[in-house]
């Protein structure tokens with residue numbers, strides 16, 4: 760048994776088809792300039808952050824609040840994840856930050872820890888432009904020799920907290936070359 764596995768949950772169908780459709784429509788309307796590199800070393804314009812707090816990369820154009828259309832999606836996923844992980848710190852998890860990543864085929868995010876000063880709980884929703892014609896992507900959590908791969912189909916959510924937040928790294932596995940359109944990840948967080 761992987762040591763931190765009890766602090767990671769996966770929820771298939773965490774958000775409804777309607778919620779996914781509304782969120783995807785909203786995301787696709789964003790102007791291309793809104794997408795910015797993850798950090799100064801990156802060339803890919805793949806990230807938008809909605810928060811009053813600093814969280815890795817910053818851009819002038821980014822909003823300081825989570826838009827209501829996407830907050831609704833986060834709250835739906837929180838309810839679904841909470842039912843599966845009642846011991847996570849939900850009582851202090853007042854969503855104030857959304858990190859939105861878009862992954863074209865072949866792209867992912869390398870392993871990293873999230874910064875301190877945040878509630879040690881992340882809820883991530885994954886949406887696909889073309890879920891019927893794209894292989895399922897995955898998140899990977901790792902600590903020393905232990906690793907846990909969590910498939911992330913369309914409309915699924917994952918949540919990680921506690922030892923999986925502090926001890927393990929997380930990464931988005933590179934998306935398949937066969938993927939059609941983008942995969943989007945919406946990670947909801949709360950500043951401590």
Ligand SMILES: O=C(O)CCC(=O)C(=O)O
Pocket residue numbers: 858860868883898929930931944945946
């Ligand atoms: O793709 C994901 O769901 C995770 C993204 C992530 O870890 C990050 O943006 O720091």
